[in-house]
Structures are given as structure tokens and as C-alpha cells.
Amino acid sequence: MASQVPSHGDEDPVFEWALPGLHLRFDHRDDRPVQLVRLATAPEAPSAVAPCAVVDVVTAGVEHRDSDDQGLLYSSAGQRLRYAGHESDETELRIRQRAPEFGVEVLSVFRAAGPGLQIRHTVRNNADRSLVLLSVSSALVAVSADGAHDLLWAESEWRAEGRWRQRPLSELLPDIDPPMHGGQHPRGLFSLTSHGSWSTGSFLPTGVLAGETVHSIAWQVETSASWHWEVAQTGATVTVGVYGATDRHHQFAARLAPGEEFTSVPAGLCVADGGRDAAFAALTGYRRAIREVRPVDARLPVVYNDYMNTLMGEPSTEKLLPLIESAAEAGAEYFCIDAGWYATPGSAWWVGAGEWLEAPERFTGGLSSVTDAIRANGMRPGLWLEPESVGVESALAERLPEEAFFQRFGERVIVAGNFQLDLRHPAARAHLDETVDRLVGEFGLEFIKLDYNRNIGGGTEVDADTPAAGLLGHTRAFRDWLRGVHARHPGVLFENCGSGALRMDYNLLSVAHLQSTSDQEDFRKYAPIAAAAPASVLPEQAGNWAYPAASMTLEETAFAMTAGAMGRLYLSGFLDELSAEQSALVREAIALHKDWRHRIARSHPVWPLGLPGWGDEVIALQLDTESESLLALWSRGEAAEVALPGLRGRDLKQAYPVALPEWTIRTDGETPVVELPAGPAARIFTVQR
Known part of the structure; x- marks a missing residue:
């Protein structure tokens, strides 16, 4: 453990933190906030960054330093932070700063994670009155504005996830010749912002500044709530700012009483000696380092799920038994019964869901006879669950207290016939604990697919200063709930899903086993989704659907199976209807995947033809x-x-x-x-x- 106190007089205002593959240097002069002045892959390597403050804080009642209102940088509170000490060990560096006139203290934590850093900041109110926090950066980093970088970002939507773009930074932030305008700072800004509870519903929380002749940097926001990142012109540099919810973009605020604290959402930051693929390789290593992997995760089993292009939410004993036999023959190791198992046939799924009880009319011999058949065929049973949703006609909607649901303007939030549980409330959490414990005990489940099919909007006003703060609190509580379920059921695997991949973030993926990468039903359109998925999620977590059909030619069957084999094979389809030649292609793809799955879990992605375009041939x-x-x-x-x-x-x-x-x-x-x-x-x- 090394520590340092504020510098005075002739003391060196610079300190360093060196780790294998990472070398950081900080400057903490008395007239400025602490700056990161060097980030490199080795002590002798050139720095990938230009000097930049490590954190920025915006509070109510404090002006912005500049008059422009495009970026979040240069708040007066953030600019008045001054060094108050630091300490470090082999895994963490902690830097403390204070702005006494604003009553603000910030503890910045840099955690080493493989080839990258996980960064978070805790803001404490040291004043004797309340402090309203409007935003706090999760990560800040600057690079030279010399035009040597390309910016990469990704758009996303239901069934068209992970569509990456790459443009020269000089095209996105044009040179406006500041000397000709009295030296004023340019106001160029490129930004992405998520809204609502689908963290990846419109954009992915990941970006890369890639340079073939200079270092590359990559980042990701690790939250299931709202987020924002921006790349802004800042004089001779370009600054990347990574944020969770902010007042400007999400009407976020957190009121801190004296002594209270708020911690930013984590951000991942990586530097790479190389271009685009090197940056994504570093992100891949970082993501593996932040995962909480359990012994059961190491199996990397092949899962069959009955939903996609198959039963589509209408399971029954008669429909499932041939699928179970054919999935086992193909080489599947787990069999997940997807949506509809709780619903009376022909009824509306959503409006009555929430208690997660077996529909007695649906299964001849009961659901347990189906899970018994799964085990008898050498596989492990699983079920689909949408834990946060409660249908408006569910009896549970009347039993739980009002405060256990998201609310706006004193009324429950309703989206598509569903209320949303708030996992900060003990009654909501107790209900889900009882549900999972009961299902695991009754049916011997070893796999649960956790889905999330509704964007519930900006959040909840219950026990929160703003809806955005309520949403953030819920998503943190949901992750904590899932970790608690892991502890009680260490042998159960949990998939993360959100209408495919609309909540695909490492707040959840750091504690989930598998991620469904899409709901795309056209096997031809799944190819660009599967090929781009490792830019957003680890290859061994990228649950790419492979759903062969009897109507396919042999070439089409191989095409469909290839997507699954090049990630985490997620099998579906009426396998019992396939020809002998098609079945052989399915078994062969599964055998190849099993042979490679543990090597895939050590691999990093490369795109020999570039990241795929949606229409690429x-x-x-x-x-x-x-x-x-x-x-x-x-x-x-x-x-x-x-x-x-x-x-x-x-x-x-x-x-x-x-x-x-x-x-x-x-x-x-x-x-x-x-x-x-x-x-x-x-x-x-x-x-x-």
C-alpha cells in the first residue's frame, strides 16, 4: 500500500501507478483538479492520452464555466476540485479531491481489470446543507485532436442489433479554425444517449477511438439505466466523457443530505497498441476480467430453447416431447421451455402474468412430467421468466403494496398491459425470491431465462428525487437481487435477455451467464448480428440463435448453424422435422462448437473485412x-x-x-x-x- 498527502512547497505534484500492461501518471498541482496526463501500455510506450481532469461534477446552483451548453465539461464545481490524497495497491488506485467552497468531496477509484480500467467516482456532501447533484462523469479521457482517429459507435433496435459505424473523427468534428475566431473553444460534439429502461434499445453503450498510427482507446458504460457518452472538441484535444444518467439528458438529480454519498455508474476504459481490432481485443479481455464467473459457468453448455421460429410461446406436452428427443439427439445439454408455460392456452399472455404458476390446462401430466422427460433424455431443464413485469389483471397486482411498483405522478406506470416491479422494495424482492426458489425446487431447474420485453420509460418517482434516479436505483437493486439468487442456487445458469438484446449491458452481463443477441427470425439477417456481436458482448456469452427448418436447403441449414457456432450456440427449430442430411449438419455444427467452446472463451474477435454492414453481401x-x-x-x-x-x-x-x-x-x-x-x-x- 502506498499513500500520498496533498503537495505543498517543492513536493513533486506527479505520481504514477504501474501495472502489467498499464502505466498511468497523474498531475495534482495546486491550481487545478487532478489530471490524468499519461495512459500507456508500458512505461516506455508513448501515452495514448492528453492531459485531462479525471472527473467532472455538476451541481445545482453552480454555473457552467463556459457559455456553450453542448457538453457536460467544465462545471465550476468540477473545476474547483483539488487533490487531497491518494493510495494504491496491486488492484486499485484511489484519489481523493475536495472543493470546500461547494462542499464537494470526490473519491475516484481506478480498478485494474485485465488490460483495462474500471472507473467509478463517489461524491460526498461535506457541507452543512443539502447538495443537489445533477451529473458526475464515470470516465473522462482526452486525445490529441490531430485527426488521426476514427470514431466507432453502434446503433441498435429490435431485430437489428449492433449496427456499427466508423467515421474519421475529423469529419464528425470539423476544424473551424479557432484562431480566426479570437481563440474561442470549438463547440463540436458527437454524442449518444440512451433513454428509458432498455439500455441498448437505440444505441450501444460502447465506443472506440481507433488509430492505425496512434494508440486506440475504447470505453463502455456499465448500467442498465440511462446513459450518455460524448466526444467533444476541447481546444487542441478531443475529450471523451462517459456518463450514467444526467440532468441535461435524462432529468436526473440526486439530493444529498450532509454526509450522504452518490456513486457513479462504472465505466470501462481500455487502451490498445493498434487499431480497431486491437481496441476490441482489449475490451474483450476487460469484460472477462470484470465477470463474476461461477464454477457452473465453466461448462458453457449448448442450450436448446423452444421459442424462436418454433413454438413461439405456445408450449404443450405434445409439442415439447418430440423437440426434447430431437434436441438431445442433436447434442443439446440444456432444454429451456420459453414463454407461455404459465398461461392458459388461447389467453392473453401479458395482462395476467406475474405469479409464475404453471397453467394446469397446458401440460398433459403437468409441467413436471415435461421436465422429467428433459432429464430422462440426458439434458437439464430450464424455464423462461420475466421477473420485473406484472400484468394488470394479475392477482399479484392487488396483493403487493403500491410502493413496490414504478409510479409517475402518483399513478402506476403501465406499458402494454404491464406494471413494473421496483426491486428496491422488499415486497417486490421477496416475491421474486419466493418465485425462483419455488420453481427451482419444484421442477429441478438448472437454467432460467430472464427476459425484459417492455421499455418502462424514464423511471419511477417513488423514493427518488427524479424518475431517472429511481430507475438507476432499481437496476442496481436488480443486479444485487440476481447476485443473491446466484448465492442460493449456485448450480443454476441465468440468461440475460431483453426482447433479444435491448438490455445488453455489463451491469448485468458481469453477473449473467448468457446473452440472447437478437429476436431476428430471418436466418439471412442474423449473419450481421452474429458477426458484430463480439464487439458488444463476450463471444462465450453471445447467444446466437441457430434455428434450422425443414424448408431450408442444405446450404441454408449450414448458413443458419454457422451463426450459432461462432459464439455461444443457442439452438432452436423443429429439429424433429429435418431430413437426415439436415440433421447431420446440425449435429456437426454442435460437435464443432463443443470442440471449440473453451477456446472461443479465450478468443478475441477480428473482422477481416471490417465490421459488418446490415446489407453486406x-x-x-x-x-x-x-x-x-x-x-x-x-x-x-x-x-x-x-x-x-x-x-x-x-x-x-x-x-x-x-x-x-x-x-x-x-x-x-x-x-x-x-x-x-x-x-x-x-x-x-x-x-x-
């Missing part, structure tokens, strides 16, 4: 372990030839499918060139150095 994803890789190529258009200069000098061998024609691979010099037929068609190759 040729798509490529490589999962690289340095010594060997899996490479998938999807053809969705006319026949084409594709050169892969990033694989220069490496050997490609077709690994899947063996029963269909091999694609021709030749070399141009040492660069592999693959001849693709007209699509839809796909192949998986092993790549050796």
Missing part, C-alpha cells in the same frame, strides 16, 4: 486465439472472391460443413483468396499460423 468474423482461429464467411449475394490480407501467411482449412462442397482457397502471394458461391451459403474454417 459478404460477412466475415474471426475468433482468434493467436495460435489458431475459427473464421466464418457468409455469402448473401452473388458469387465473389474475397482477399484476406490480415491472414497473410496463415493456413485455412474448411472445418464446417464437411458434407458440402469445399470452397476454393488460393493465394495471391501469401494472401489467402476465398472463392464464395452465390448465397445464402456459409463456411467455417480453422486458421493456423
